Amino acid sequence: MLLGSVEAGGTKFVCAVGNEDFKVQESVTFPTTTPEETLRKTLAFFKKFADLKAIGVSSFGPIEIRKSSPKYGYITNTPKPGWKDTDFVNKLQASFPVPIAWTTDVNGSAYGEYIAYKKAGLQLSSLAYYTVGTGIGAGIVTDGKLVGSEGHPELGHVYLKRHSADLNFKGICPYHGDCLEGLASGPTFKARLGIAGQDVPLTDPTWNIIAYYVAQGVMQATLALRPSKIVIGGGVSSEAFLKKVRLHFKKLLNDYVAVGDLEQYIVTPKVPHNGSAIMGSLALALAEYQKSAQPKATNA
Amino acid sequence: MLLGSVEAGGTKFVCAVGNEDFKVQESVTFPTTTPEETLRKTLAFFKKFADLKAIGVSSFGPIEIRKSSPKYGYITNTPKPGWKDTDFVNKLQASFPVPIAWTTDVNGSAYGEYIAYKKAGLQLSSLAYYTVGTGIGAGIVTDGKLVGSEGHPELGHVYLKRHSADLNFKGICPYHGDCLEGLASGPTFKARLGIAGQDVPLTDPTWNIIAYYVAQGVMQATLALRPSKIVIGGGVSSEAFLKKVRLHFKKLLNDYVAVGDLEQYIVTPKVPHNGSAIMGSLALALAEYQKSAQPKATNA
Numbered sequence: 001m002l003l004g005s006v007e008a009g010g011t012k013f014v015c016a017v018g019n020e021d022f023k024v025q026e027s028v029t030f031p032t033t034t035p036e037e038t039l040r041k042t043l044a045f046f047k048k049f050a051d052l053k054a055i056g057v058s059s060f061g062p063i064e065i066r067k068s069s070p071k072y073g074y075i076t077n078t079p080k081p082g083w084k085d086t087d088f089v090n091k092l093q094a095s096f097p098v099p100i101a102w103t104t105d106v107n108g109s110a111y112g113e114y115i116a117y118k119k120a121g122l123q124l125s126s127l128a129y130y131t132v133g134t135g136i137g138a139g140i141v142t143d144g145k146l147v148g149s150e151g152h153p154e155l156g157h158v159y160l161k162r163h164s165a166d167l168n169f170k171g172i173c174p175y176h177g178d179c180l181e182g183l184a185s186g187p188t189f190k191a192r193l194g195i196a197g198q199d200v201p202l203t204d205p206t207w208n209i210i211a212y213y214v215a216q217g218v219m220q221a222t223l224a225l226r227p228s229k230i231v232i233g234g235g236v237s238s239e240a241f242l243k244k245v246r247l248h249f250k251k252l253l254n255d256y257v258a259v260g261d262l263e264q265y266i267v268t269p270k271v272p273h274n275g276s277a278i279m280g281s282l283a284l285a286l287a288e289y290q291k292s293a294q295p296k297a298t299n300a
Numbered sequence: 301m302l303l304g305s306v307e308a309g310g311t312k313f314v315c316a317v318g319n320e321d322f323k324v325q326e327s328v329t330f331p332t333t334t335p336e337e338t339l340r341k342t343l344a345f346f347k348k349f350a351d352l353k354a355i356g357v358s359s360f361g362p363i364e365i366r367k368s369s370p371k372y373g374y375i376t377n378t379p380k381p382g383w384k385d386t387d388f389v390n391k392l393q394a395s396f397p398v399p400i401a402w403t404t405d406v407n408g409s410a411y412g413e414y415i416a417y418k419k420a421g422l423q424l425s426s427l428a429y430y431t432v433g434t435g436i437g438a439g440i441v442t443d444g445k446l447v448g449s450e451g452h453p454e455l456g457h458v459y460l461k462r463h464s465a466d467l468n469f470k471g472i473c474p475y476h477g478d479c480l481e482g483l484a485s486g487p488t489f490k491a492r493l494g495i496a497g498q499d500v501p502l503t504d505p506t507w508n509i510i511a512y513y514v515a516q517g518v519m520q521a522t523l524a525l526r527p528s529k530i531v532i533g534g535g536v537s538s539e540a541f542l543k544k545v546r547l548h549f550k551k552l553l554n555d556y557v558a559v560g561d562l563e564q565y566i567v568t569p570k571v572p573h574n575g576s577a578i579m580g581s582l583a584l585a586l587a588e589y590q591k592s593a594q595p596k597a598t599n600a
Contacts, residue, residue, distance in 0.1 A: 149526050153524055154557055223457055225447060
């Protein structure tokens with residue numbers, strides 16, 4: 001069986017096709033430019049494959065996921081120039097009359113990580129996936145389902161206790177100023193220091209400040225959902241960074257609730273090479289295909 | 301059918317019996333003193349009723365809710381003097397060999413509110429219930445189930461952005477200092493002003509500060525879960541207080557995600573006279589009874 005996957009990120013798109021074991025057979029990566037150009041490249045890639053059964057899309061957001069909404073399948077209120085109110089699913093559907101799964105990039109990653117643990121024999125009750133990169137977001141899987149009734153989580157935009165050495169930084173979120181994304185996303189390095197994050201050594205105190213904020217985000221997800229595991233991916237994340245996050249998390253939570261071994265609780269992604277969202281999109285595509293196939297089977 | 305309900309609060313216990321329509325037939329209220337005395341009074345009340353089918357307990361926390369734990373049914377890490385590591389369910393079970401549902405007071409209230417809306421013809425996808433009183437906590441119902449994989453939510457203990465007129469207040473949470481509970485629970489009035497909250501007029505700026513913090517808590521729950529409705533109960537809550545909360549919430553969220561009419565989204569409890577947890581406990585008792593009756597029916 002051939003399934004399609006779109007990881008629609010704010011910086012780049014990764015389109016892939018894979019089988020029902022979520023093994024990728026071919027993929028293509030291109031930068032996220034205008035909606036027109038980027039969607040044209042997406043369609044062109046999938047047109048090469050004759051027998052796609054379903055497509056899973058994990059997109060940067062916010063997006064409309066309520067099927068009852070006339071804007072279902074749109075990227076909605078994004079600060080990304082040119083992408084506000086972009087119809088995505090209908091354009092894809094017009095070229096590919098197959099079941100399409102539609103969720104956020106971080107939900108796709110969360111689902112991919114959940115599936116990866118399941119394939120490895122560990123059935124988690126719930127998992128939260130944070131990306132810390134150009135932006136900050138989180139996806140949550142509980143009992144095998146994505147969390148969010150009236151929309152998807154937007155956990156990058158919560159407010160936080162400020163670090164005592166960072167009180168004067170205004171934050172860079174165009175909507176909230178000093179929310180988590182405004183204080184701890186990758187571009188805040190440049191805003192604070194004039195240097196991009198990848199050029200700032202981990203010994204610089206700014207990394208410690210960023211870890212303090214990310215730890216608060218992780219603590220909020222912990223206290224809201226009591227998940228089995230929290231995965232932190234994205235360009236800013238690394239095992240060395242998570243060491244700092246765990247230290248802050250331990251101090252901030254102060255053992256108020258038990259989360260077990262922190263090295264098993266706050267972790268880097270299990271799927272290698274940033275593949276979580278691709279695996280998740282393929283798995284969601286398969287689930288959507290199976291859902292759409294069910295009524296037919298009953299009628300037969 | 302006769303069902304039992306215990307609303308085990310940090311200040312007072314309310315024990316009640318009701319029927320399968322959750323109509324209360326008799327109830328008793330007494331102060332929460334020592335565990336021994338308080339549990340003795342609880343048992344004495346229920347012993348008056350010959351044919352209790354099940355009991356639902358909604359307790360102050362934190363509590364252990366994982367049935368796999370040897371501490372299942374305990375109140376665990378509470379700052380309340382004398383109550384740390386108190387066995388509750390086993391003591392109740394020893395006198396009443398009936399199914400016992402065990403959850404937090406706020407989960408009980410959340411479930412009661414969910415049931416009240418359902419009875420009124422409104423099936424909500426999800427609901428979060430905050431109590432703002434002696435402490436702050438939240439319970440969450442999604443798709444008819446209580447949220448929390450490895451434990452129950454503890455949303456009173458998240459950190460927040462400080463109000464600019466409140467930067468010097470250290471907060472009163474013994475675990476976290478200036479978490480939500482440490483900054484916005486009822487006793488913070490006394491700690492800030494030397495006067496109890498009920499004696500502070502709503503025009504005092506302290507109410508505005510408290511509303512600012514509660515609005516951030518509500519915003520976190522919104523961005524984590526995207527619930528259909530957020531109910532705020534507890535001694536500090538009132539319609540006048542919620543007006544202030546809504547104003548802050550609107551400004552803080554800055555329309556980043558849609559929540560619909562705020563007056564329908566952030567609301568006082570639907571169940572009158574602080575009855576949400578009693579209704580929830582009775583409903584959870586009934587659900588526990590039905591669950592325990594199922595295997596018997598299969599064997600018959």
